[in-house]
Amino acid sequence: MTEMKKGVLVGGSGLIGGTIVNYYKKYPDLAVDIRAPSSKKLSIRVSEDICDYIRQVKPDFIINAAMANLGADGKLSCEVNYLGAINLARAALSLGIPLIHISSSATLPVGENLSEDDTVPLTPGLSNYAKSKLMAEITLKKMAQEQGLDYTCIRLAIVYGAHDHKIQGFHRMLFSIADESMPVLFTKKNTLHSYSNSRKLPYFIDYILGKRNEFSGQTYHFVDPDAVDLATLILKVKSYLNLNKPREIYAPFWLANLGTKSLNVMLRVLRQVGLQASMPPELMFLENFYKPQTLSATKLQESSFIDPFPGETVFTRLPDLVVYYITRWDHENLIMGFKECFDTEKSLESIFCDNPIDLVEEVHKEGVGPYEQLTQS
Template identity: 45%
Template structure:
């Protein structure tokens, strides 16, 4: 199933994409612009034109555009307070769903594995119990899912896509998986803050648009359903970190798995130092991902079985987080150098080391890559300048 085929049934339709300036929304917007060939008209208003915190903004915009479908990728930043988290992740999602219900159009909601417990082989129905103690992010995303189910008996045509740890290029912020990349590239991780048994599910952002297009084109199958959208196999966090390290030719982090009590003690000390610095009037804060620190020591593996049994077919079945590491490192290192976040030329990638790493971690992806390259002329790719000519046959 090609990306072009995914959009064929959507030709001539108009959609509204909320959160198009973010990592996931940006990938969807790029897909509709690049692969739909203009056949699908998708608007992605910024927060000045449409704020999820303002119900009147939503009403006016939808009355003017009259879309055929809605995709919601908007999220409040992980460290947001209760008002923003509730307003954007929950109440904003409900407002969009109510608009979709009144317009009789499908609503695609992008959710997160944050609504699920730790464990393995987690299915779509495995969710956290709603309670006051949940972090703002998880609580608001969970309430959004529950609200959509409450609206379904009234006729809401919705689908929920749950993502694991999202990886891919073109993320404009250092967050999530990209923060892990930055920590390794910048040698900010001396040891492995996890254990050998911990595994997580990863989601390739490049594959997501094809699923969304499929969902929009086949509503009877996907309506009212939740799907885990993750790679086929969960991955050990320690292996990912060491693969990044080896690809960069670094010596740190060392392959020493720090026990959770010791890691928690160290994190507490860092938090106290940050607090003291802030009392001096210096702006300092821990990254919002700290709320997921415990998850580094707990597996969360989502089952892809339900989506695998649907009519959707993975457009890139051999693509995994390991096969994408070379491209992720090249993209983000170049970007961070341009932003002055790391010194230019400080991190060089060795192609032979990268291929050796893929040989160990993902031989199928390496086989596919070499096969693709073998379709092109071999000798013409090599520059013969500055190389000694072989002796001519006498």
């Protein structure tokens, strides 16, 4: 019988962490008991929290999928993304167990076919997010070289996948198109970016945890092999949603930048009269919509890991993701007008709204007794 392994994952309520937790739940045969305490129970900002928790659980590995909100100030970004990551690494080092650290292409410059060594220089002017993620990468590398930390750094680019409750990055773009708040294309023709498929990531993590000789001390770009043109992707989403916007007009960067700045001024005024409003933090990456950033997947492809879904790309996942997010946002009343097209549970909602008595009868008929699987044994 396979021996059960215990893993501690931080960031389990997030897009990436949640996907990893779901994976281990879905495949119990992998014999991994994954513990994902919330940030209230284990805040990586507090080293005592980490020591207490790790001492109690005694895990066989740690995965760090936590991050401060993209728009967080310097203190929070530093405490979560940098010092928190190092706190976890020190715990892993103390127990001699592997640490899987999730990082970001924000640590890389713009450009094409960037390798794992192509980081931006560490300067005060970097965004809080990029700076703190880069600082974590630098210190983890030093800890591996000088103290023997067994870690793997996985850099993600623009992530696509289900369960993004915060609506960030790619899903923010999807939202802006569905919400028709993107009148024209805020990019220029042929601007290529790399994309990361969150669905494939847990397969990689599970694999590399079993192959420490090959993957320890290494950084990998976990990206789809082919880069994607931003305008093509936006227009594809628009055609799935059958919308008229955004128009196929390319807004130049200076205009988009001016628009963002003017909106910022307006929002500041609104806040002064007590109205809560803020810009999506993704706009800090506005310049990146106009410049290519493609990450080389060569090191990943040349590793012994085999892609579980080789044909899958952001385009092949798009139909499912569009249905998933539009249905969800429609239910949450964040967007309107798509129910007819996508709502697979329409009948439940209509019965709930119009015939609650029928619904109660139906539920009673289905059975409301104790669960058999809980009462047996």
